[in-house]
């Protein structure tokens with residue numbers, strides 16, 4: 268994996284987290300237990316701190332970048348879909364960010380919120396816990412019901428990525444490399 272110190276900041280990565288060799292982690296970044304970081308993810312803590320909670324997953328191609336004005340805090344068991352762009356200030360526990368979503372600078376995602384695929388979350392959008400937001404710009408779509416199918420699907424994804432964090436160090440094998 269490519270992990271870089273930047274100035275006096277060095278990434279801190281829990282021993283049970285998995286970071287794919289093609290991911291890039293720079294500077295002031297803290298990664299919790301059983302986190303899974305997929306190929307081609309960039310987590311760049313060169314301008315501000317980034318903290319990622321336990322059992323969160325960050326899927327292929329996603330970018331997380333912070334800002335000197337705040338620490339980017341991503342909670343526990345957060346699901347970040349493929350190719351998401353995260354310039355947010357916070358994503359609280361159990362939230363899910365759909366594939367290709369863009370979270371603008373300083374935006375905040377509340378606990379258990381689902382951000383739809385391809386959504387654009389403006390920094391001024393106030394998200395409330397356990398609701399769905401989607402569209403460009405992202406708008407409130409509906410509440411999350413106790414038996415919500417989209418919510419259940421996310422829980423299954425999160426569990427499977429926790430399992431991946433354990434399985435990848437053991438089973439991932441390079442077959443060909445040039």
Ligand SMILES: CC(C)(COP(=O)(O)OP(=O)(O)OC[C@H]1O[C@@H](n2cnc3c(N)ncnc32)[C@H](O)[C@@H]1OP(=O)(O)O)[C@@H](O)C(=O)NCCC(=O)NCCS
Pocket residue numbers: 326346347348349363364365366381382383384385386399400401402417421424
């Ligand atoms: C936003 C989301 C949760 C909505 O799911 P849902 O409540 O089951 O919604 P439905 O599929 O029943 O669609 C309801 C309406 O919302 C629209 N819609 C669904 N997803 C949308 C999205 N991402 N953006 C805009 N509109 C969307 C549908 O077209 C439909 O519109 P209509 O009523 O005019 O026909 C889901 O589409 C989504 O994007 N989930 C994210 C999944 C995720 O995080 N994936 C990453 C895992 S790797």
